[in-house]
Amino acid sequence: MEKIDELAECMKLLSDKTRLTILALLKEREMCVCDIVDILDTTQPNISQHLKKLKLGGLVNETRRSQWIYYSLNMDNKPHLQSVMKQLPSMKERLESRTALRCE
């Protein structure tokens, strides 16, 4: 039952609201940790720990660019997740509203 164990592990990654929101955000564009913390209005360690799980599960990639570590979606080789990912709502409004606030 290796296959089922793997699938359960993968589903577990997707069974948390915060992680799903992170994935929805990364669907719009890559982001650094502080971006996500800002938008989701939670603590930085909380987001860091969720990102670690997503990275271990192979769902995101990370790239350091000077001080910032950028995370991006990694959905290659995961066609069975695409229909779930499609269920994630757009985060455009939420991103725009944050930018708007910043500019004032």
Add this chain to the structure above:
Amino acid sequence: MEKIDELAECMKLLSDKTRLTILALLKEREMCVCDIVDILDTTQPNISQHLKKLKLGGLVNETRRSQWIYYSLNMDNKPHLQSVMKQLPSMKERLESRTALRCE
């Protein structure tokens, strides 16, 4: 973020090995509780509780037929789960091996 909450709930249902195995079994054919208990080699209350969650989540239907309560998959109106369901391994061998033992 109602949508994301719902999705997280749904994924949580799929994030347990026992529940995934039950779903894989029901993909082959409908089954009563004692069938599943028999095959998965666990206790009856354990299976009953998992089935309850699956039923509350709308993933299975139940029908009483005299003493037995038969459970079956309910994947109508859940197209976004089909690709996950496809990932479930076939349970044919496991079903056959049990029948074989029974006949001896």
Add this chain to the structure above:
DNA sequence: CAGTTATATAATCGTTTACTTATAATAATT
């Protein structure tokens, strides 16, 4: 009606999980 079979519910226990607070590590800035 008594006993048996099938299933559900309740109570309990140990583990896991998400989150917080505190601290460490790394890089940039002055």
Add this chain to the structure above:
DNA sequence: AATTATTATAAGTAAACGATTATATAACTG
């Protein structure tokens, strides 16, 4: 070199979860 900004890790805590044991309910059987 000291300070600030960004991220990671560690430790602690409360809540959620899966499994077990015990008990209740429902249907069939003799």
